[in-house]
Amino acid sequence: MGIGKTVFGAFPDRTLRSLAVEAGEKCLEDADVSASQIEAFYLGNFAGPGFVGQNHLAPFIASSLGITGIPCTRFENACASSGSAFFHAVSSVAAGLNDIVLVVGVEKMTSRSTPEVTEILSEAGDMGGEGRAGATFPALFAMIARRHMYQYGTTREHLAAVAVKNHANGAKNPLAHMRKVITMEQALAGKPISEPLTVFDCSLISDGAAAAIIVPLERASEFADQPVRILGIAQTSDYVALDAKPDITTFWAVREAAEKAYKMAHVSARDIEFAEVHDCFTIAEIIATEDLGFIKKGEGGPYALEGRTAFRAERPINASGGLKSKGHPVGATGVGQICDVVMQIRGEAGDLQLDRHSLGLAQNLGGSGATAVVTVLGEI
Amino acid sequence: MSTVYTETVVHAAPAEFVADAPYQLAIVDLEGGGRLTVRILGERVKICDRVELAETRDGIEFFRKK
Numbered sequence: 001m002g003i004g005k006t007v008f009g010a011f012p013d014r015t016l017r018s019l020a021v022e023a024g025e026k027c028l029e030d031a032d033v034s035a036s037q038i039e040a041f042y043l044g045n046f047a048g049p050g051f052v053g054q055n056h057l058a059p060f061i062a063s064s065l066g067i068t069g070i071p072c073t074r075f076e077n078a079c080a081s082s083g084s085a086f087f088h089a090v091s092s093v094a095a096g097l098n099d100i101v102l103v104v105g106v107e108k109m110t111s112r113s114t115p116e117v118t119e120i121l122s123e124a125g126d127m128g129g130e131g132r133a134g135a136t137f138p139a140l141f142a143m144i145a146r147r148h149m150y151q152y153g154t155t156r157e158h159l160a161a162v163a164v165k166n167h168a169n170g171a172k173n174p175l176a177h178m179r180k181v182i183t184m185e186q187a188l189a190g191k192p193i194s195e196p197l198t199v200f201d202c203s204l205i206s207d208g209a210a211a212a213i214i215v216p217l218e219r220a221s222e223f224a225d226q227p228v229r230i231l232g233i234a235q236t237s238d239y240v241a242l243d244a245k246p247d248i249t250t251f252w253a254v255r256e257a258a259e260k261a262y263k264m265a266h267v268s269a270r271d272i273e274f275a276e277v278h279d280c281f282t283i284a285e286i287i288a289t290e291d292l293g294f295i296k297k298g299e300g301g302p303y304a305l306e307g308r309t310a311f312r313a314e315r316p317i318n319a320s321g322g323l324k325s326k327g328h329p330v331g332a333t334g335v336g337q338i339c340d341v342v343m344q345i346r347g348e349a350g351d352l353q354l355d356r357h358s359l360g361l362a363q364n365l366g367g368s369g370a371t372a373v374v375t376v377l378g379e380i
Numbered sequence: 381m382s383t384v385y386t387e388t389v390v391h392a393a394p395a396e397f398v399a400d401a402p403y404q405l406a407i408v409d410l411e412g413g414g415r416l417t418v419r420i421l422g423e424r425v426k427i428c429d430r431v432e433l434a435e436t437r438d439g440i441e442f443f444r445k446k
Contacts, residue, residue: 119396134405195391
């Protein structure tokens with residue numbers, strides 16, 4: 001397995017294609033694979049057409065990498081687009097259909113104004129229902145947060161603790177969008193975006209790309225000095241509209257994906273040493289830690305505030321800085337998380353290197369929970 | 381009686397609704413069953429408040445505190 005990632009950030013001079021090509025080339029180099037060896041190409045991208053006016057993106061990117069004559073397909077599953085592309089790439093290798101596949105995730109968001117980005121992102125919800133009423137993505141997660149607060153006593157301090165922790169981690173990440181430490185006071189006094197969420201509860205609008213190469217286990221040693229094994233992976237789904245879900249304080253798709261991925265990997269939640277989870281909003285990280293089985297339902301808030309997810313804690317969550325600090329180029333996020341977990345397992349995470357790093361998990365969420373991908377990765 | 385299941389006040393609106401912000405959104409448990417995402421008119425509401433349909437405008441249901 002090879003990986004490659006661009007820096008995440010706001011790059012007015014970069015095109016979607018140049019970001020995707022940079023990540024793809026880094027990945028080919030990392031795995032010591034040539035473009036002509038790639039047998040299938042999977043692209044994760046949420047809204048290339050809306051953000052930059054380009055469609056037919058999979059062959060567009062693949063051919064820019066010098067890859068032609070193979071199946072090239074784009075996957076769109078909101079913020080879980082590249083997690084989904086990754087799942088299907090793994091499936092094709094596991095099925096024996098292909099041996100060497102390349103997955104790229106990319107998004108170029110900053111060429112549009114914030115209200116325009118907000119509108120395009122809201123298209124990941126039910127546009128005939130919640131979208132028509134004026135629901136933005138922050139609004140949907142704000143309503144999730146309000147209900148979680150009501151049912152479990154989660155507080156603003158619990159939410160802010162996630163932001164403070166992720167910024168502390170991301171400040172050490174050379175590939176992060178916002179390398180800035182913030183205090184609890186700052187996090188609590190942020191500008192309101194959608195109450196109770198402030199600007200410090202929301203991930204960033206970013207440009208970026210990430211890539212991974214997947215090969216069968218028996219051929220892994222041909223391509224990498226330190227191959228990393230995909231022990232378990234699952235993708236699941238749920239209703240798109242938030243008001244169609246019976247209980248919005250749980251992402252049921254995440255619970256089901258985690259259960260399946262743990263079963264495939266022959267592990268349980270308590271075996272996972274570290275995780276990269278989908279903190280598109282602070283409340284999403286709190287709920288993820290519950291749904292992944294790291295802590296009991298409703299106790300994700302205190303779990304974060306007590307520092308139990310911090311860098312040197314029992315099970316560090318988002319050691320990379322998470323989407324909050326690293327940035328959230330939505331179509332790149334899922335594969336970006338895989339890259340972060342692989343770097344940890346290889347021991348190549350530099351200042352971000354964790355003490356225990358042999359078994360990690362990545363959790364990618366689409367929309368307000370209609371798509372979930374959970375991947376368990378470990379040493380061979 | 382319809383009740384508020386959850387709510388938020390939106391400050392950062394999508395392009396189409398920038399002129400309306402800040403506005404309150406709620407998911408309402410409807411009297412006849414089912415849930416709907418609606419706008420709130422007038423006084424702000426909180427979870428479990430009783431609400432009723434005030435009007436429907438541009439395809440959006442506006443509820444208010446009862």
